Amino acid sequence: MSNSKVSMKLLIDSQANRVLFAEAGKDCVDFLFHILSLPVATIISLLNAQELVGSLPNLYKSLEGLNDTYILPDQKKDTYLKPTPPLSSLSVPLLALTAADQLHKNFYVCSECTGYVSDDPRAACPACGVLISAAATYVAPPAVEVAAEEGGLVKEVITYMVMDDLTVKPMSTISSITILNKFNIKEVGALEEKVVTLGMDEAVKLLKASLQSKKVLTDVFF
Structure with missing residues (x-):
């Protein structure tokens, strides 16, 4: 398994104990957007089913425990339990980790x-x-053989702003000022910058928080 990691820079309001937004590059934004392409079964297998809210984990476990006697001869449970991810995922940091496992x-x-x-x-x-x-x-073939020349989804020429609720948009000075005004930030001295790294553990925590919270970055990193 690869040790691939991505990073982002958080802007933290230390008085309110919250993340205002994060500055992120292409690799991090590619990972966030590609979460949308993950099959439901892959998400359930990555997360701790006992900690998930809802009944989908029960559905997953039901199929996992179903005796092969009840499965049609031309069908296999792994087709549903371990669906093959899009080949484009192989070029995305962190997702390439899960994709490589699924392609085994x-x-x-x-x-x-x-x-x-x-x-x-x-x-x-x-x-x-x-x-x-x-x-x-x-x-499986090396990721470089299936990835596009640049790989991923978004362009690398700019920095992106990732909000606490995972809203993503291009970064600009005006947008940063707008966010500070929105949160009524009066004392710039109360703001702190913190660079965080996303490995596989953090990626799974982020995935889980995104299904349960509107304060994902705060819940995971603060």
Whole structure:
């Protein structure tokens, strides 16, 4: 698993104990926007199901625990429990971590013949009839081979403003002043800057907070 990390600079109102907004670059904004492309099952598997509000975790566990006897022969539970992420996710820091895990697949070969491979160990070799059950390892292509030249979603030429509720927009001096006026900031000396790094742990916390709070950056980093 990669140690890829991204960072953002928080502007904190120390008197109100809250994050006003964050300055973020392309890599961080790409990660935030690509959260929208994650399948529901992937989100549930990343988070602690017991801490999630609602019934979707129960649905996930129901399918996970359902005996294969009740599954159609041409279907597999992992198609729903571990859906393959978009290839574009491989070029996004942090999401590439989960995408690489999801792209790890189990393949099997016939122990008697060559040239036959299956992703189901119950399949029979069409040449000799032996089960294709000898384990093989699938190796995903490097991210650089599937990523676009620049990769991700947004352009890198500007800095972006990420609000506490994850509203994202291009950064500007006017927008910064507008935010300070909106929160009625009178003492600039009460403002603090803090650079935070998002690794996999922070990314999962951010994902969870985004489903439960309107003060995501404050809840995760302050």
